[in-house]
Amino acid sequence: MMRTRQFIAIFLLVGGLFTANNPVWAQANAQPNPAGAELVIWTYDSFMSEWGPAGQIAEAFQKAYGAKLRFVSKGDGGALLSALLDGTKKPNADIIIGLDNRQLAKALQSGLFVPLSLKNLADVQKNLLLDPTNRLVPYDFGQFAFMWDSQSGVEPPRSLEDLTKPLYRKKIIIMDPRTSTPGLGFLAWTEAAYKEGWKNYWKRLSPSILAMTPSWDTGYGLFTKGEAPLALSYSIDPAYHKAYENTERYKALQFTDGHPMQIEFAGVLVSSPNRELAQKFVDFLLSAECQAFLPETQWMFPSNTKAKLPASFSVVSKYPALNAEVGDIDRDPSEAANILISSP
Amino acid sequence: MTRRTSILLYGALCVILIFSMSPLAAFSKIALENARGGAGLSEPPATFLSTIMRSLRFTVLQSLASTALAVAIGLPGAWFAARFRFAGRKALLALAAVPFCFPPILVILAFILYYGREGLLSSILSLFFGPRKQYQGFLYSFWGLIMVHAFYNFPIAVHQISALWIRIPDTQMEAAKTLGAGKLRAFRTGTLPWLLPGIAQASGLIFLYCFFSFTTVLVFGGRAGATIEVEIYHALRYQSNYALALAFSVVETLCALLGILMLTRIQGRTRKSLRDFGRTRELASPKGIQLFFIIMYGIFIVLFFIGPLLSIVIEAFKVPSSMGGTTKFGFGNFTTLIRGFQAPLLGAILSTVRLSGLAAVLATVAGVIAGLALFFAEKANKNGVVPKLIEVLQWLPMAVSSAIFAYGWLFLSTDRVASIALVAAQAVIAWPFVSRALYASLRAIDPRVREAAKTLGASPFRAFMTVELRTILPSIAAAAAFAFSITAGDVNVPLMLGMGEVETLPLLLYRLTAAYRFNEACAAGLVLGLMTGLVFLLKEKVIDVA
Numbered sequence: 099m100m101r102t103r104q105f106i107a108i109f110l111l112v113g114g115l116f117t118a119n120n121p122v123w124a125q126a127n128a129q130p131n132p133a134g135a136e137l138v139i140w141t142y143d144s145f146m147s148e149w150g151p152a153g154q155i156a157e158a159f160q161k162a163y164g165a166k167l168r169f170v171s172k173g174d175g176g177a178l179l180s181a182l183l184d185g186t187k188k189p190n191a192d193i194i195i196g197l198d199n200r201q202l203a204k205a206l207q208s209g210l211f212v213p214l215s216l217k218n219l220a221d222v223q224k225n226l227l228l229d230p231t232n233r234l235v236p237y238d239f240g241q242f243a244f245m246w247d248s249q250s251g252v253e254p255p256r257s258l259e260d261l262t263k264p265l266y267r268k269k270i271i272i273m274d275p276r277t278s279t280p281g282l283g284f285l286a287w288t289e290a291a292y293k294e295g296w297k298n299y300w301k302r303l304s305p306s307i308l309a310m311t312p313s314w315d316t317g318y319g320l321f322t323k324g325e326a327p328l329a330l331s332y333s334i335d336p337a338y339h340k341a342y343e344n345t346e347r348y349k350a351l352q353f354t355d356g357h358p359m360q361i362e363f364a365g366v367l368v369s370s371p372n373r374e375l376a377q378k379f380v381d382f383l384l385s386a387e388c389q390a391f392l393p394e395t396q397w398m399f400p401s402n403t404k405a406k407l408p409a410s411f412s413v414v415s416k417y418p419a420l421n422a423e424v425g426d427i428d429r430d431p432s433e434a435a436n437i438l439i440s441s442p
Numbered sequence: 443m444t445r446r447t448s449i450l451l452y453g454a455l456c457v458i459l460i461f462s463m464s465p466l467a468a469f470s471k472i473a474l475e476n477a478r479g480g481a482g483l484s485e486p487p488a489t490f491l492s493t494i495m496r497s498l499r500f501t502v503l504q505s506l507a508s509t510a511l512a513v514a515i516g517l518p519g520a521w522f523a524a525r526f527r528f529a530g531r532k533a534l535l536a537l538a539a540v541p542f543c544f545p546p547i548l549v550i551l552a553f554i555l556y557y558g559r560e561g562l563l564s565s566i567l568s569l570f571f572g573p574r575k576q577y578q579g580f581l582y583s584f585w586g587l588i589m590v591h592a593f594y595n596f597p598i599a600v601h602q603i604s605a606l607w608i609r610i611p612d613t614q615m616e617a618a619k620t621l622g623a624g625k626l627r628a629f630r631t632g633t634l635p636w637l638l639p640g641i642a643q644a645s646g647l648i649f650l651y652c653f654f655s656f657t658t659v660l661v662f663g664g665r666a667g668a669t670i671e672v673e674i675y676h677a678l679r680y681q682s683n684y685a686l687a688l689a690f691s692v693v694e695t696l697c698a699l700l701g702i703l704m705l706t707r708i709q710g711r712t713r714k715s716l717r718d719f720g721r722t723r724e725l726a727s728p729k730g731i732q733l734f735f736i737i738m739y740g741i742f743i744v745l746f747f748i749g750p751l752l753s754i755v756i757e758a759f760k761v762p763s764s765m766g767g768t769t770k771f772g773f774g775n776f777t778t779l780i781r782g783f784q785a786p787l788l789g790a791i792l793s794t795v796r797l798s799g800l801a802a803v804l805a806t807v808a809g810v811i812a813g814l815a816l817f818f819a820e821k822a823n824k825n826g827v828v829p830k831l832i833e834v835l836q837w838l839p840m841a842v843s844s845a846i847f848a849y850g851w852l853f854l855s856t857d858r859v860a861s862i863a864l865v866a867a868q869a870v871i872a873w874p875f876v877s878r879a880l881y882a883s884l885r886a887i888d889p890r891v892r893e894a895a896k897t898l899g900a901s902p903f904r905a906f907m908t909v910e911l912r913t914i915l916p917s918i919a920a921a922a923a924f925a926f927s928i929t930a931g932d933v934n935v936p937l938m939l940g941m942g943e944v945e946t947l948p949l950l951l952y953r954l955t956a957a958y959r960f961n962e963a964c965a966a967g968l969v970l971g972l973m974t975g976l977v978f979l980l981k982e983k984v985i986d987v988a
Contacts, residue, residue, distance in 0.1 A: 436493075
């Protein structure tokens with residue numbers, strides 16, 4: 099009985115301590131920006147993961163401006179936009195990083211962003227400036243491509259059409275267009291290549307798809323673990339394998355259809371109490387200094403033309419671009435995903 | 443019933459009602475406003491309906507298949523455990539703690555590690571059968587999902603069915619045999635009728651768990667389909683479509699209530715089976731072929747179920763090389779998690795302990811109130827409205843998506859603070875476990891002890907304090923520990939809420955798993971497993987002391 103009592107006493111004591119003084123509580127209840135000392139940035143998982151650029155950027159920014167950055171991940175790109183547009187919850191952030199060109203129109207429509215005047219914008223590659231009002235500014239870009247495992251013994255495909263061949267049965271990993279931006283990019287790719295016939299293409303593609311993963315991380319992880327010889331990804335990925343693994347085993351494939359671009363944008367929220375500082379940060383994000391962090395963390399091209407490219411990027415080739423948009427961003431992604439889910 | 447007790451009872455009932463129902467009401471209100479504002483149902487009703495029907499069909503199908511497989515795996519084990527004495531019998535029965543103490547996210551990780559293409563199992567198999575054949579990504583198909591569900595839940599079948607089987611005597615079967623029936627026929631007439639309710643009860647429980655399966659389907663489902671729970675997640679997180687989420691959850695709850703109704707009916711029948719045969723039977727030593735089958739079964743369980751769990755421990759200490767070198771063993775994964783950018787591990791441990799500790803305390807308080815209220819209400823009036831209502835409320839968290847509770851609390855909290863919603867929602871999910879445990883131990887007290895205390899001159903209050911309270915305190919502590927274990931391992935609520943501000947241990951685990959950083963995920967998983975598992979050990983201890 100004695101031990102029982104001790105146990106209960108300890109349990110109640112510990113329980114009481116939690117209730118009485120709970121720092122998590124205090125932190126969560128605190129105003130998002132006490133005295134302007136900290137900027138809150140909403141982004142997606144891989145930007146702030148241990149391999150992402152967030153750590154280096156935060157350190158450099160604090161050195162230059164003395165202000166702290168707090169990164170908050172909203173999951174993947176799809177969840178980021180959804181969290182932003184959720185009418186019932188106010189976005190308690192200053193800055194958003196990570197919306198892509200296919201989400202741009204919907205994000206701008208919301209009226210949540212302020213126009214920015216940034217001096218580093220002059221150095222940004224001109225064809226990336228899709229928003230003439232400069233509310234959302236491009237910080238990096240890349241091209242979608244299928245990655246191929248050259249040791250798989252599977253012949254590399256040369257076009258979207260090739261992917262539907264029986265030879266590739268259950269050999270391809272793509273991402274869910276409802277939740278991830280590469281998934282959405284692939285949908286745009288097929289819509290640009292097949293016009294009205296894209297749904298038919300997805301039906302024909304269905305037998306080839308091994309998995310449709312919720313995020314790029316998961317899909318590419320599956321691919322490098324050897325679960326499939328082909329995965330939707332970016333043309334820059336060979337540079338990653340060159341830099342970290344010193345291998346050219348994984349190759350990006352050039353398709354005859356052309357390759358759609360992904361451009362990623364950042365912006366400052368109207369509701370931010372620290373707009374001045376936030377604008378300074380976005381300007382910093384576009385500076386050649388900060389842009390140099392991006393190639394080997396984001397594995398994307400920096401948008402600033404003056405930023406230096408690392409040696410690993412020598413294995414990356416640029417492909418003929420294909421202008422690709424999603425027709426109906428509210429409906430097409432779920433229709434595409436449903437084609438894959440309901441068929442074998 | 444005195445006036446004072448009835449006031450107390452109704453007070454308690456109100457507290458429980460408000461605790462359980464207010465988040466549901468809050469969610470429904472916002473969802474309906476959302477729908478009226480036109481933001482919700484942009485799709486025509488026909489596609490809306492077909493989406494729901496498709497996901498309902500998939501949910502039911504996968505639950506049925508998973509349950510069938512889990513019971514099939516569990517039945518031999520239940521028979522062995524009910525009839526024979528053998529080394530490892532206790533361990534086999536104790537496996538039933540796994541589904542409760544180890545969160546699905548941990549088991550998912552174990553399965554990918556073990557059954558994946560580069561996993562331990564396929565490496566071992568390739569030693570015997572040569573290089574791997576064409577890998578078809580079995581884990582990511584419909585049957586892969588079924589297998590994960592079945593292995594996760596089969597210990598429940600072993601535990602529940604054997605608990606009943608051990609009380610069914612052979613007399614009836616022997617009688618049938620003397621009357622000339624064959625072995626099979628004797629079993630069918632002599633044992634099966636008493637055993638069936640037990641099988642049905644275990645099946646019903648497993649079906650319900652699979653019906654609400656979320657993380658497993660999210661990770662493995664992909665192309666196979668989406669359960670209603672996953673659809674709710676999509677609607678909330680990616681479409682911010684509360685009306686759609688509400689529609690899904692109404693369908694889900696109706697189905698679950700139907701299942702629960704059937705389950706409670708069956709439970710009544712198993713109680714009858716238990717009453718018919720009071721004593722448990724003697725266990726026999728297995729002979730010859732029986733021993734062979736027990737050993738084969740043991741190997742099967744170790745190979746397919748224990749193996750994956752052990753591989754977490756191994757992988758946690760395996761440090762992958764980044765520059766194409768060899769892998770080493772050591773604490774590298776832990777140090778990366780502790781010292782790396784934004785040092786996720788320690789923060790995650792702290793916030794898990796804090797938030798789940800708070801949720802467990804809340805759940806314990808609510809559970810104790812409910813358990814006591816149920817006990818006294820039943821004592822006062824067996825067929826009254828109050829005990830029925832409390833019993834129904836106890837089932838509620840098993841019938842309603844945790845997402846709805848979480849978002850309901852989110853809408854209720856003035857600043858939409860996610861951590862408040864997390865604590866409240868997890869408490870709502872965990873309290874029935876506390877109240878059930880408490881109620882069961884209150885009922886187990888022999889009324890004569892209490893009467894004895896009273897005849898010795900104790901006032902009713904004093905009698906309650908010395909007899910009942912003393913007896914139930916350990917089970918309250920055990921239930922509280924159990925509540926902590928459930929809330930600490932829960933990844934559904936934080937995932938549904940999309941919490942970016944606070945990272946809990948299961949959330950970190952999910953993120954690492956999703957990014958395929960398995961070794962670090964295993965390191966975090968080991969910490970989580972120790973935390974929830976340790977609580978379970980404590981609980982066992984407390985039960986022993988009692």
